[in-house]
Amino acid sequence: MSARPLTGVRVLDFGLLTAGANTSAMLADLGADVIKIESGAYLDPFRIVGKPDNEDGWWNRSPQFRFTNRNKRGLALNLKAPEGQRVIRELAAHCDVVVENFRRGVLDRAGLGYKDLSALNPRLVFAAISSQGDTGPERMNVSFGSTLDATSGIASLTGYEGEEPRISGMDVNYPDQIVSLFATGIVITAVMEARRTGQGAFLDFSQREVASFTLGEEILAASADPARPNGRRGNREEGVTQQDAYRCKDGRWIAVTLDQPDATLAAFCASLDSTAAVTALLARGIAAAPCNDGNDLLGNTALQGVTLVRDERGGLVKGLPYRLSGKGISIERPGPDLGQHTSEVLRELLGYDDAQLKKLAEAGVTSTMPTIGDV
Amino acid sequence: MSNDTALPLARFTILEVNDANVPLCLRLSTSLAAKIAADLGASVLKIEPPGGDPVRRAPPFLPQGESALFQFLNTSKRSLVLDLASDAGRATLKGLLDKADAVLFEEPAASAPLLRASRATPIEIAAFSVEMNAATRPVSEFAILALGGLLHMVGEPERKPLRLGGHQASYAAGLTAFTGLAAALAARDAGQTAPDVRVSLAEVMQWVNWKAVSGADAAGASPGREGRISEFQIVPCRDGHVAVVYTVTQWPATRTLIGDPRLADAKFSTRAGRRQNIAELYEIITPWFVGKTRTEIQKTAQAKGVPFGPIFSPAELLQTEQYVARGFLADMDHPTLGTLRLPQLPVQWNGRSFAPRPAPELAA
Numbered sequence: 234m235s236a237r238p239l240t241g242v243r244v245l246d247f248g249l250l251t252a253g254a255n256t257s258a259m260l261a262d263l264g265a266d267v268i269k270i271e272s273g274a275y276l277d278p279f280r281i282v283g284k285p286d287n288e289d290g291w292w293n294r295s296p297q298f299r300f301t302n303r304n305k306r307g308l309a310l311n312l313k314a315p316e317g318q319r320v321i322r323e324l325a326a327h328c329d330v331v332v333e334n335f336r337r338g339v340l341d342r343a344g345l346g347y348k349d350l351s352a353l354n355p356r357l358v359f360a361a362i363s364s365q366g367d368t369g370p371e372r373m374n375v376s377f378g379s380t381l382d383a384t385s386g387i388a389s390l391t392g393y394e395g396e397e398p399r400i401s402g403m404d405v406n407y408p409d410q411i412v413s414l415f416a417t418g419i420v421i422t423a424v425m426e427a428r429r430t431g432q433g434a435f436l437d438f439s440q441r442e443v444a445s446f447t448l449g450e451e452i453l454a455a456s457a458d459p460a461r462p463n464g465r466r467g468n469r470e471e472g473v474t475q476q477d478a479y480r481c482k483d484g485r486w487i488a489v490t491l492d493q494p495d496a497t498l499a500a501f502c503a504s505l506d507s508t509a510a511v512t513a514l515l516a517r518g519i520a521a522a523p524c525n526d527g528n529d530l531l532g533n534t535a536l537q538g539v540t541l542v543r544d545e546r547g548g549l550v551k552g553l554p555y556r557l558s559g560k561g562i563s564i565e566r567p568g569p570d571l572g573q574h575t576s577e578v579l580r581e582l583l584g585y586d587d588a589q590l591k592k593l594a595e596a597g598v599t600s601t602m603p604t605i606g607d608v
Numbered sequence: 609m610s611n612d613t614a615l616p617l618a619r620f621t622i623l624e625v626n627d628a629n630v631p632l633c634l635r636l637s638t639s640l641a642a643k644i645a646a647d648l649g650a651s652v653l654k655i656e657p658p659g660g661d662p663v664r665r666a667p668p669f670l671p672q673g674e675s676a677l678f679q680f681l682n683t684s685k686r687s688l689v690l691d692l693a694s695d696a697g698r699a700t701l702k703g704l705l706d707k708a709d710a711v712l713f714e715e716p717a718a719s720a721p722l723l724r725a726s727r728a729t730p731i732e733i734a735a736f737s738v739e740m741n742a743a744t745r746p747v748s749e750f751a752i753l754a755l756g757g758l759l760h761m762v763g764e765p766e767r768k769p770l771r772l773g774g775h776q777a778s779y780a781a782g783l784t785a786f787t788g789l790a791a792a793l794a795a796r797d798a799g800q801t802a803p804d805v806r807v808s809l810a811e812v813m814q815w816v817n818w819k820a821v822s823g824a825d826a827a828g829a830s831p832g833r834e835g836r837i838s839e840f841q842i843v844p845c846r847d848g849h850v851a852v853v854y855t856v857t858q859w860p861a862t863r864t865l866i867g868d869p870r871l872a873d874a875k876f877s878t879r880a881g882r883r884q885n886i887a888e889l890y891e892i893i894t895p896w897f898v899g900k901t902r903t904e905i906q907k908t909a910q911a912k913g914v915p916f917g918p919i920f921s922p923a924e925l926l927q928t929e930q931y932v933a934r935g936f937l938a939d940m941d942h943p944t945l946g947t948l949r950l951p952q953l954p955v956q957w958n959g960r961s962f963a964p965r966p967a968p969e970l971a972a
Binding site: 236237238239259263278282283285296297300365366367368369370371373374375376377378379380381382383384385386387388389390391392393397398399400401402403404405406407410411414415416417418419421422423424425426428429434435436437438439441442443445446447448449450451452453454455456457458459461463464467468470471472473476477478479480486487488489490515518519520521522523524525526527528529530531534535536537538539540541549551552553554555556557558559 | 616617644648666667668669670671672675676677679680681736737738739740745746747748749750751752753754755756757758759760761762763767768769770771772773774775776779780783784785786787788789790791792793794795797798800802803804805806807808810811812814815816817818819820821822823824825826829830831832833834838839840842844849850851853854855856858906910913914915916917918919920921922923924925926929930931933934936937948949950951953954955956957958959
């Protein structure tokens with residue numbers, strides 16, 4: 234394959250769930266060699282949240298894990314064991330980027346924080362993605378997805394007219410989804426600087442700040458006018474004449490935005506099936522769309538564009554959020570089984586031999602099975 | 609980083625072309641992507657149509673009447689008005705393109721063919737996927753939320769679906785376009801042919817909403833808005849509302865925090881059991897919140913590792929201890945509007961933030 238923007242860049246990936254693991258997935262999609270580190274004692278929680286059954290090997294079958302970790306190699310190394318830490322430090326010397334979204338302090342305590350790793354490899358770009366950022370009184374606060382809908386301000390502007398605030402909820406966890414779209418670009422920017430100057434960087438991302446950043450104009454307007462009316466407006470939008478979801482004759486909802494008010498729109502929609510209503514409105518130059526659910530998206534390959542793709546096992550996985558030179562991606566490797574590439578990578582990058590690998594396995598430093606019991 | 613030459617993108621020149629007759633929701637994406645590059649030090653020239661970028665006239669407004677939306681989205685840029693319907697305007701643009709590394713624009717723009725063919729790497733913002741072949745279809749950000757399935761996810765199952773607050777479709781696409789731009793610049797920097805980048809709002813929304821697809825693919829039934837039957841709900845407290853959020857592993861800590869013996873009942877011990885008895889669960893836990901403030905709730909919950917989320921408004925975020933301590937909100941001196949307080953880029957690079965510079969005035 235011809236060179237891609239990040240060909241030659243290697244990523245040591247401690248990313249978990251979406252915020253971390255997807256940032257490194259986007260780097261992989263641009264040509265980086267991503268090696269994901271887990272351990273038998275600490276799996277990416279997506280292996281557990283999405284487990285489809287309790288049969289042997291369940292930890293390798295989570296669709297959510299496979300959606301997010303395709304195009305990576307997977308290693309299982311125990312971060313708590315001194316030998317595991319030593320191996321990771323050796324790997325860091327061969328890497329350009331670290332991505333992590335542990336709770337603050339976890340890697341520092343393992344001797345694997347930015348201070349430790351940049352001393353071994355000054356060109357390392359270290360992306361620390363956390364709930365609140367690496368500094369400040371709330372740096373140790375935990376959050377999970379929709380916690381940040383609430384604390385970022387998004388929930389305060391989401392809800393039925395005059396009613397209580399709303400969050401995106403656990404099937405969306407919106408703030409987790411957008412951080413990688415920004416963080417990946419910043420990591421690339423820092424990689425360019427590291428290529429040019431030989432100096433890496435510590436990149437401190439607060440997921441809450443990323444979510445609040447999406448309300449930049451609201452925060453600016455509120456700072457200039459603290460009395461500015463705020464709150465929930467249903468689907469209405471400042472500056473838009475008429476906008477709402479309307480139920481059609483077939484029971485389906487459609488979204489409509491009007492430049493000219495139309496008091497008969499609800500009755501018009503109720504008199505037609507959703508497809509006919511959308512078609513009629515579009516023909517009148519009015520923005521309208523069906524309110525799609527997951528199955529509608531699955532069944533509409535034109536709408537999907539490059540966002541979904543199948544891996545070599547036929548499994549559906551995440552594609553790209555953008556099209557590069559007119560193309561999406563093909564998946565070069567499916568999401569890794571736990572520890573699938575431990576031996577391969579330790580041989581290739583560190584020159585380990587059979588005896589060394591056997592010793593690590595026997596000491597429980599490497600593994601291919603969880604040691605966490607039933608979950 | 610007060611010295612521009614020290615900024616990471618300082619050696620790149622980027623054009624943002626705001627042509628006439630382009631939907632507002634696409635303009636917001638383009639401007640956000642270019643703003644991020646500009647705050648990172650790129651030299652960004654914004655080409656505005658005669659009369660200016662329509663976002664200059666879009667809400668919310670500052671008390672002085674200027675658009676807060678425009679001021680936020682155009683920090684650190686310069687501006688030039690060009691009539692791209694005229695030969696002279698296009699000739700000037702061509703000259704600028706020859707010196708630029710990348711150009712951002714929208715698919716429906718009349719100048720798009722010219723921009724795609726330039727030696728600057730094209731970063732194109734569209735509403736829909738290439739496969740939909742729908743460059744002229746009427747579009748709104750709200751319709752994109754519906755199309756991408758995000759609208760279906762928020763609200764009560766029996767009531768109408770709800771949009772998320774803010775410009776989430778446009779901004780998620782803007783963040784994506786920035787990352788695409790960074791990838792293109794990195795390729796140019798490495799001496800490669802840079803990929804041209806096309807971002808559509810509809811694809812970005814589906815990509816963001818991937819769990820709906822993954823869930824439907826795995827289970828047959830699509831996830832959707834659950835409202836009052838959701839595990840995560842909003843409850844009132846003394847001074848506002850709190851989002852009740854906890855993971856499976858955080859349930860024991862949550863139970864201890866609330867401290868009601870009825871939660872020890874076996875029917876609440878598994879996730880399936882809690883979902884089956886969700887109304888009863890919320891009847892038990894809701895009174896715990898009533899007399900407490902959001903701050904008390906957050907402190908008490910975090911002490912036990914429980915990620916409850918107090919709900920703050922944009923105005924309240926200005927006072928947030930964490931944001932003040934990190935300097936997330938910048939005070940930017942504007943030549944005519946005074947001091948404006950706005951969020952900086954949400955990253956600290958070796959501990960340093962990227963102070964935005966005021967958005968350009970419209971040349972007379």
